[in-house]
Amino acid sequence: MNQEKLRKYRPYPQVPLQDRRWPDQMITRAPIWCSVDLRDGNQALIQPMNVEEKLEMFQLLVQIGFKEIEVGFPSASQIEYDFLRLLIEGNHIPTGVVPQVLTQAREHLIKRSFASIQGAREAIMHLYNSTSILQRDVVFKKDKKEIIELGVTGAKLIREQAERAETIIRYEYSPESFTGTELDFSLEICEAVMDVWEPSPEKPMIINLPATVEMSTPNIYADQIEWFCRHVKNRDCVLISVHAHNDRGEAVAATELALMAGADRVEGTLFGNGERTGNVDIVTLALNMFSQGVDPELDFSRINKVINVYERCTKMKVHPRHPYAGELVYTAFSGSHQDAINKGMTALELTQSGLWEVPYLPIDPQDVGRTYESIIRINSQSGKGGIAYIMEHEFGFKLPNDMRPGFGRVIQEVSDACSDELSPEMIFQTFEKEYLFNVNGYALKSFNVIKRHFDRDEEQSIAEIEAVVVTKGGEQSIRASGNGPLDAFCTALRDGLGLRFVLHSYHEHALTRGSSAKAVSYIEILDQDNEGWWGAGVDTDIIVASIKSLLSALNRSAAKAKGQH
Structure with missing residues (x-):
């Protein structure tokens, strides 16, 4: 970067909080959640949602579990006014869900806002005016006293309207651009509004402290929230709410630390959609809590449905690497990652401890409605562990550890040739071609055990085959x-066909259950050069499966001499 241009910027000042307590706190319960998708999220869209799309989004938010939803800015837009009327007159607001309406501190906007909520059982009237140094000096050209008067006048108008309304009104005030405002002035104007609304422990007001522009590291935002919580009068009469934007890419961290610092409530959007670089991402924030054993009190167990509705209504796309909802977030391509995940899943099945402990996967994908099908995907960066995972979890083949490197090299060649990701079906088709259907050298036409008995004198089983x-x-x-039949077949191949090999390793397991169950056998032979070759065979008869597996290994060994491997 140009060093001269650095002079245009200066570091954000720290908060004089010497005995801060938030670093020692933990998030142990969910905050009060308020979705602002229909207001903050909607105004950030290139093409704002129409009434039908807003209704579908509202219904999704209700299904997820939001009890407070900012439905819009009805005094500023006819479509938002009409939408709120649709919600109320169409009886679309369930009991226990409270719509929130945003308004500036201007009389005609406040009256229009109250007209929009007429007939609702309950509503939150959200008043805001900008308080930052920059806004005061550049935009409004007002001093502190005039800014306070603006907020107090708006608060009085709202209280007057609320006392006449049949709707139960809850109050919320935001000193907009809180992070650009002096802390003592933020406190002064919020307490001035409190004096007008006279909240009580039974009917608290909401003080929302927004990072309208994210200007500092998350720890400083936490310091600001803790400072405010300590200094505000009648703390039991207010709910401290946070509304973080993502200008520095730290909105989730800032909100988590703010909750540790004493915040009671969070305003945000699904997947962080909001002005400029976005709002805090409530999906990430809630599932972060879930991953720590804290009930977020929001239901994202059907994350694919949430994604589908969100993308359809907003015309936005969820990033494929979104922490919990992205298409690729539960997917590993790296060989070492795949191997660790494969071993972790196997250990999970064996221990049955009830705890989710799988490397690289902070939560169980099934808990958000995802399947295990895409946990491991194969490309040129993948390794033997990931390929083994696909073979076992998609097709039931538990490849022996010593067999995996060889098959991994086969898959690597295929992946390099196509320069693309390999689907599970392509991997299995390659396995079939390489091991199960490889008849370039030898194939079994018939096999029969003529006689089989146990020799007590020799203490061994004797079998004769043809x-x-x-x-x-x-x-x-x-x-x-x-x-035994397999040993007899090996002898027959050596004596009858003059083949030279040693049977080195043998594994078998069932593929399916039931009367027509199939079994798979894996055999490794050492050829005359002492080089190992694995084969595989499948049959309803495990003896025949082992014979096919032996021939598979011999065919792969024979291909070496022809320069095919």
Whole structure:
């Protein structure tokens, strides 16, 4: 950056709070949530929502569990006025859900706002006026006394209207641009408004302290909130609310620290949609709490539905790396990450402790309505652990550890060739081609165990088999005995076909359950050069599956001599 241009900026001043307490606090319960998607979020859209879209969004917010929803700025827009009338006259506001209406401290806007809520059981009237040094000097050209008078006059008008209204009115005041306002002046104007509204512990007012522009690190915002909570009079008569914007990309952190500092309430939007760089993201904030064992009292268990409605109504897209809702957020491409996740999922199944402890996954994707299908996805950066995960969780094949590197190299070649992500189906098709359907050398036409018995003197099982093996030269009958069908078949291949190999490793497991269940066998052989080759075979008969697996390994070994591997 140009060093000369740095002179245009100066650091944000710290708060003189020597004995701050918030760093030792923990978030142990959910705040009061207020969605401002229909106001702050809507005014930030290139194409604002129409009435139908606003209604769908409102219904989604209710389903999620919001009890306070800022429905708009009805005095400033006819469509927002009409929307509020639709909610009230159409009986769309459930009992326990309170609409919030924003208004400036101007008489005709306040009266219009009260007209918009007529017939509602209860409503929050949200008054604001800007208090920052910059706004006072540049925009309004008013001194502190005049700014206080503006807020007090608006508060008086609202109280007068509230006392005439049939609707139960709750009061909220925001010193807009709180982060650009001197703390003592913020306190002075808020207490002046309190004197007008006369809140009580039974009927508290809301004091909203917005980071209208995020100007500092989150710890300083927390200091400001703690300072205000300590100094405001009649603290039990006010609910301290925070409304963080994301100009520095720290709105979630700032809000979390503000809650630790004493805030009672949070205003924000789904996925952080708001003016400029956005508002605090309530989805992230709530699921952060959830990941710490704190009930956020908002239901994001069907996150895909939330995404669908949000994207349809706002015409915005949820980022694929959004912390909890992004398409790729539960997905690992890196080989080391995949291996750790695979081992973590396996350990979770074995321990059954009830605690979610899986590397790289802070929450269980199923808790937000996601499946495990996309936890691990394969591209050129992936490793053997991720491929093994896909094979087991998508198709039921539990590849032996020693088999994974070889199959990983096969997948790597395919991924490099196509320069793209491989779907689970492509991975399985590659496995079938490489192991199950590889008949370039030898194939089994028939197999029969002629005789099998246990020799007490030798203390071993004796089996005699006969088989017909298809080779490049045609069909060949082979016959031999051994200490089991597989051993006998190996002997028959060596004696009848002159093959040279050693059976090195053997694994098997069931693929499906029931009377027609299939089993899979994995066999590793060492060829005449002492090089290992794995094969796989599937059949309803485990003995036949092992014979197919052996031939699979021999076929892969034979391909080496032809330069195919």
